[in-house]
Amino acid sequence: xxxxxxxxxxxxxxxxxxxxxxxxxxxxxxxxxxxxxxxxxxxxxxxxxxxxxxxxxxxxxxxxxxxxxxxxxxxxxxxxxxxxxxxxxxxxxxxxxxxxxxxxxxxxxxxxxxxxxxxxxxxxxxxxxxxxxxxxxxxxxxxxxxxxxxxxxxxxxxxxxxxxxxxxxxxxxxxxxxxxxxxxxxxxxxxxxxxxxxxxxxxxxxxxxxxxxxxxxxxxxxxxxxxxxxxxxxxxxxxxxxxxxxxxxxxxxxxxxxxxxxxxxxxxxxxxxxxxxxxxxxxxxxxx
Numbered sequence: 697x698x699x700x701x702x703x704x705x706x707x708x709x710x711x712x713x714x715x716x717x718x719x720x721x722x723x724x725x726x727x728x729x730x731x732x733x734x735x736x737x738x739x740x741x742x743x744x745x746x747x748x749x750x751x752x753x754x755x756x757x758x759x760x761x762x763x764x765x766x767x768x769x770x771x772x773x774x775x776x777x778x779x780x781x782x783x784x785x786x787x788x789x790x791x792x793x794x795x796x797x798x799x800x801x802x803x804x805x806x807x808x809x810x811x812x813x814x815x816x817x818x819x820x821x822x823x824x825x826x827x828x829x830x831x832x833x834x835x836x837x838x839x840x841x842x843x844x845x846x847x848x849x850x851x852x853x854x855x856x857x858x859x860x861x862x863x864x865x866x867x868x869x870x871x872x873x874x875x876x877x878x879x880x881x882x883x884x885x886x887x888x889x890x891x892x893x894x895x896x897x898x899x900x901x902x903x904x905x906x907x908x909x910x911x912x913x914x915x916x917x918x919x920x921x922x923x924x925x926x927x928x929x930x931x932x933x934x935x936x937x938x939x940x941x942x943x944x945x946x947x948x949x950x951x952x953x954x955x956x957x958x959x960x961x962x963x964x965x966x967x968x969x970x971x972x973x974x975x976x977x978x979x980x981x982x983x984x
Contacts, residue, residue: 706857707732713853717846718836721799723787728762731795738801740831744778747822753777758798766793770923771847773930776800779815780835785847787854797850805839844931848924851878869894870908873901873916881920882944887913921945922958929967936963 703723710721710732720741723732737745744750757777761784765772771785782800786793803811815832822828838846855875858868876893877885890913891901905913921943928939940951955963 702857703732706853709853709857710850713846713849717838718802719799719838719846720801721797721850724758724762724796724798726766726794726796728759728796738831738835740780740828740835741778741801743828743831744819744822749821761798762796765796769793771927773843775814777818779811779818781838781843783843783847785850797854799846799850800843801835802843803835803837804843805837808833840931840933844927847927855879869896869904873904873913877917877920881917881924882942884944885914885917890917917944918954919958922955925951925955925963926959926966926970929963930970939963 706723710723714720718738720737721733722730725731741754745754754777761772761774761782765784765786769786769788771783773781773783776782780801781804782798782802785797785799787795787797812829812832816825816829819825819828855871855878858871858875872894873890876890880893887898887901891898894901896904901913905911905916909916911919924943925939928934928942932939934942936952937948940946940948943951945951945954952962955966959966961969
């Protein structure tokens, strides 16, 4: 529910996050209309957007990412048309994607020379390569693990802004449950501990989960753990055992069993199939 208080609180949190990370954020509604954008923009992206045809390339590229995220309801890390890393994360409420957050415009931690080759190839159309290179040198760099950590912080910002926007009389138990699981999924969670966290009985908890999520409490926990595991498999080089422990399932064999049931593939196969590639290419973007 993108009300004014929610947007104002979320915008302030994302601007503060920019000051810490140098990453620009934008919030788009389900129609891909920008309803909030960070007050800041990198010099590199300003040059691209202000050049002839550059803005259209950026919009077309974002459109492709939004289609992908809306279709699957899952976050996506990708290389944009200019060769920079970006991430798109759905804002989901009651199982429906109501908005999408785009953030990134960064480099990873591989050598800059390799990344400039990728960027200069993607931006061969830009008229002043020397100018673009100077702006490229000022882009923020983040490791895959840092990008993943940033995504978790953004998720926490969403939950905090949503709860802060509610009046005291508008207690939203479904949102409180989701926020609690987001913050504690890697702890030892049980139906009883969830009841205690929300101060509700077991019957009320099951009714709440069935009404808002069509799942049992522990299914919601399992889904959140697998979601976090997927992100770690895509964005880090940690071992399967380490990832299993990090998401609250210390038994590697049981983790693999749960993961395969949820995703239809083993963790190792998932990691191999989801290596980040520039699936949004300049040619694709210009075809739209």
